[in-house]
Amino acid sequence: MISYNTKDWVTFIFRFHKSDTIRKLFSVMIIIGIYSAAVGYLEVEYFNIGKNDYIHNINVMHGMLGFVISLLLVFRTNTAYDRWWEGRKLWGSLVNNSRNLAIKLSAILKDENDRNFFRKFIPMYAHVLQIHLKDDDTSKQLFEDVDLEIDHHKHKPNQLKKIIYQKINDLYEAKKITGDQLIILNDELRSFTDICGACERIKNTPIPYSYSAFIKKFIFFYTMTLPFGYSVSLGYFVAPVVVFVFYVLASLELIAEEIEDPFGDDENDLPIKKISENIKKHVEELI
Known part of the structure; x- marks a missing residue:
């Protein structure tokens, strides 16, 4: 268990511990950033989608x-x-x-x-x-599909x-x-x-499988559709914005997974x- 000073804000913000979620999500965040930038490029530069197009209202x-x-x-x-x-x-x-x-x-x-x-x-x-x-x-x-020799x-x-x-x-x-x-x-x-x-x-x-799986799918599809709605207004800045949103949502799920056992x-x-x-x-x- 990590021992820390709850009042030391500077340490929390600027020091990264090996249990920090950003370490676990870093590779996925890079992929999502590339994906968001690609969607932004296609919408703004290739398809020339403007604010009057319906996809902007997503x-x-x-x-x-x-x-x-x-x-x-x-x-x-x-x-x-x-x-x-x-x-x-x-x-x-x-x-x-x-x-x-x-x-x-x-x-x-x-x-x-x-x-x-x-x-x-x-x-x-x-x-x-x-x-x-x-x-x-x-x-x-208690798992029905596991035969334990106990x-x-x-x-x-x-x-x-x-x-x-x-x-x-x-x-x-x-x-x-x-x-x-x-x-x-x-x-x-x-x-x-x-x-x-x-x-x-x-x-x-454990937490029921259907509930845990639904939250993960919800976070994934929610994040993957963000670039389509915000590329027109944010341009290429949509990439860091989507990455940050994914980081916040996925981190909460990872923290819950860690402390539930x-x-x-x-x-x-x-x-x-x-x-x-x-x-x-x-x-x-x-x-």
Whole structure:
């Protein structure tokens, strides 16, 4: 995750990061610029199209569709950010629940071997979960056309949770914890599975294909028709104008694509590896 100063405008404007969309779109922007200049040349120099020709009025369509495409992109980016922020809240809950479990066990347990067990296995759950969420197969489990050779009985976070719960049950049977304490600890352990399931829901459920494909096609055809309506009034300046419009629209879609899966390895994804390391440090301080 990129660390930055939100008030440093100069850095934002004049420094290009490798995650900037202009790097990803540069080759396409060059092609669109050449295409727009070619359309402008044909309309103005070859066909001698003037302001009285009907094709000049195609910008009326762009004015009407511009409002529609802006609404679609706002909804698209908001939906993607909601997924990103929900993922951050889930991992924040995992941090707090791991701390609470460690604090309660630290007060309850007296045997050093038992304390060492939870000192190791509580942060291990966060570590295993972040690896599980970065696995490509995790995101394909709901795809109907993908046949995955996965043994679902070896779901790693579930297996680790089972080991932890078995240890707590053994402590109860050994009279090291009471029934009331068992109930208190059970609530913390249950939250681990709830968080894992919610993260998998985000990971396994992308934005519907038809919606994402429609926005991309809309942006493409909207941009490709811009030179026909503005070449007469802008001349060869239509090329940089169309390139800029494409850059703005396509960048919003690229940003939404990047943050809608917050558990990946992109520059703007959540730092879940760092969060799991912080959980390990906090648990070792508490137990």
